[in-house]
Amino acid sequence: MIDKDFVTAHTKVLCIIGYPIEHSMSPIMHNTAIRELHLDYIYLAFNIFPSNLKLAVKGIKTFNIIGINVTIPFKQKIMKYLDEIDPITKKIGAVNAIKNDKGYLTGKNTDAEGAMRALLNAGYKISGKNVLLLGAGGAARALSYIMAEQVNKLVIVNRTEKRALKLSNQIKKYSGINVEAKQMSNNVLKDESKKADIIINATPVGMYPNVNISPIPEEFLHEDLIVYDVVYNPLKTKLITDAAQKGCKTLGGLDMLVNQGALAFEWWTNKKPNTSLMRKKVIEFLGES
Numbered sequence: 001m002i003d004k005d006f007v008t009a010h011t012k013v014l015c016i017i018g019y020p021i022e023h024s025m026s027p028i029m030h031n032t033a034i035r036e037l038h039l040d041y042i043y044l045a046f047n048i049f050p051s052n053l054k055l056a057v058k059g060i061k062t063f064n065i066i067g068i069n070v071t072i073p074f075k076q077k078i079m080k081y082l083d084e085i086d087p088i089t090k091k092i093g094a095v096n097a098i099k100n101d102k103g104y105l106t107g108k109n110t111d112a113e114g115a116m117r118a119l120l121n122a123g124y125k126i127s128g129k130n131v132l133l134l135g136a137g138g139a140a141r142a143l144s145y146i147m148a149e150q151v152n153k154l155v156i157v158n159r160t161e162k163r164a165l166k167l168s169n170q171i172k173k174y175s176g177i178n179v180e181a182k183q184m185s186n187n188v189l190k191d192e193s194k195k196a197d198i199i200i201n202a203t204p205v206g207m208y209p210n211v212n213i214s215p216i217p218e219e220f221l222h223e224d225l226i227v228y229d230v231v232y233n234p235l236k237t238k239l240i241t242d243a244a245q246k247g248c249k250t251l252g253g254l255d256m257l258v259n260q261g262a263l264a265f266e267w268w269t270n271k272k273p274n275t276s277l278m279r280k281k282v283i284e285f286l287g288e289s
């Protein structure tokens, strides 16, 4: 008799594509959820050389891979190969999850809702708040659109000012909220952090292996702030450690990671995964690495 969790010729395949891919926590999270629910699925990771993206999309259809996560550097580039993309994902301009229905590929951004769920689950309300957002890349775009529906004011500060301006103009058109764009500098960070209720880091500054740097000097943080860092490796970044020492409320990137994964998993399998278990497995893994 074959074990229920054994891979067979019926097993459905889920995967993540990216380049590089070895750092990804998605196989650990998703295979944990699959095993716990005893589903006949397996989740794999594929390192796709960037010039092979089009071939990879053909491969997804040929091999009938039914659910796909997309990570750096393909979140934007893959959009042109998809048959359907929901309107908010089109605006965000980045797809991180795809569903394959007999060769018809639909793209979604679950990072945005994953980030919002993480904030809400932590008990942090964003409605009517003044938010200082660091970064204007994929994660920052997802956060901007999802927050634009609720916050009072959004200040987007980015190393490349042009990108911040482009995003702020798009958000203004989308929601009509008060949005400003500024070039990142110590003076700007000092002034804007005084006026902010929430600071969100959506840059990779502080990410492994550069764990001893923070996107904002410690002295600009104050105890009335909520500080949210979307970086999840390390689990506690320098920014989060500094903020906790200053008495701020804090949130790291792990819960966004788990929630964006759980949203995709449910979309593909119609089953709710155990997010506490997924979270625990990632902590075990990152703690060891």
Ligand SMILES: NC(=O)c1ccc[n+]([C@@H]2O[C@H](COP(=O)([O-])OP(=O)(O)OC[C@H]3O[C@@H](n4cnc5c(N)ncnc54)[C@H](OP(=O)(O)O)[C@@H]3O)[C@@H](O)[C@H]2O)c1
Residues within 6 Å of the ligand: 072, 111, 134, 135, 136, 137, 138, 139, 140, 158, 159, 160, 163, 184, 202, 203, 204, 205, 207, 230, 231, 232, 253, 254, 256, 257, 258, 260
């Ligand atoms: N927790 C989660 O589930 C989750 C999900 C998605 C992403 N993330 C994390 O979020 C971070 C950003 O990812 P992304 O996909 O948004 O990347 P991205 O699209 O490449 O954007 C990176 C952003 O960070 C800025 N930046 C990069 N290096 C910088 C530096 N040294 N100093 C100041 N700014 C810098 C870039 O500014 P320029 O415009 O000037 O280049 C850009 O705004 C990564 O660490 C990623 O792992 C976490």
